[in-house]
Amino acid sequence: MTPPPTGRVVDLGCGEGEWLQELLLAHPEVSGVGVDHMLPATAAHRTVGRGLQDRVRWIETDASRWSDGQFDAVLCVGATHAFGGLHETLRAVGRHLVPGGQVLLGDSIWEAQPSEAALTALEVTPDALPDLAGLVTAVQSYGFEPSFAHVSTTAEWDDYQFSWSGSLVDWALKEATSAEDREEVLAVAREHRRQYLDGWRQQYGFVTLVLRDALRPAAE
Ligand SMILES: C[S@@+](CC[C@H](N)C(=O)[O-])C[C@H]1O[C@@H](n2cnc3c(N)ncnc32)[C@H](O)[C@@H]1O
Structure with missing residues (x-):
């Protein structure tokens, strides 16, 4: 991801905040906020160890009810359940994002038609998840366009x-x-x-995508 040099980024459902901290390490003047309703102590500890403590704020609260203006990049990896699902997450992400901003989204997909054993183990129905094509269609329906994607390998x-x-x-x-x-x-x-x-195995998958705001592209 390429936030502006002094941009602001937020990680919704950040957990230990590894994605956020990697982004801050790669962009020395960017600052960030990590939001999680059960923030692990390791998040702040690692920030100090990495010299990031002046550039990141950790906020322990329900991400679906939190707001603090708009961010140049919004991260939400493995945490769409915090908003009630993929569609609700994409709507929320749009509200947090500056026009032309970038999103890092990570979510579950079916990589193959789920077997009965898979559905039983995961305690879900087949319509609980999209396949990769369905996820990309959902993303596009909220005005985002993938510029990169990685499907986790077996x-x-x-x-x-x-x-x-x-x-x-x-x-x-x-x-x-x-x-x-x-x-x-x-x-x-x-x-x-x-x-x-x-x-x-080989049915439940995970994809991590970098999305660009295609509805409100960055001004030239
Ligand atoms: C699977 S972890 C992903 C953590 C991190 N994004 C990562 O990729 O390592 C999901 C995280 O979402 C957080 N979470 C779940 N519901 C939440 C909510 N309503 N508000 C904020 N965080 C939430 C959990 O506490 C957990 O840390």
Whole structure:
């Protein structure tokens, strides 16, 4: 993304704020706001470690009710549920964005027709998510045009899932102090891994897009 040199950016549903901090590190005069209703302490800690503390504000509140003028770039990755879904998020993003601004949007898609096992594991119906084409159509219907997109690969998903369940396995088999704790945590890891491998692997996907405001393009 290419915000103006002294621009302002916001990350809605920022979590630890990694996307926001990467953007600030790449653009030394840009400042940012991270908004999350359950802001992890690690967000601010890492900001200090990276020397970004004077350029970022962390706000713990419901992003769907928050506003502070318009931003040169709006980030919302993995957090469209904060607004009630993709369409509501795109509407909200439009309100936070200056004309001609950029958006980093990350959201879930079906990469293939979901199986019954996938739907059961994820506890959703087939119409809960668009496919990639449907997501791009939705984005365009709110006046945005993708200028870049990355669909998470199966290798990336596998790394993520095995690292998630693997950290539980490590804890259970190295740190647990009782057989009961060990079995409980191992059961969670096995169940999660099984739901992924037998359920939604290669069906549930994630796409991260850079969008440009096509309704109100930046003035020449
Ligand atoms: C999957 S995490 C994504 C975090 C971050 N954007 C990232 O990509 O690493 C979703 C985040 O949305 C936040 N969230 C959910 N509902 C929210 C709301 N109503 N207002 C603000 N944040 C919300 C959660 O606390 C969580 O940190």
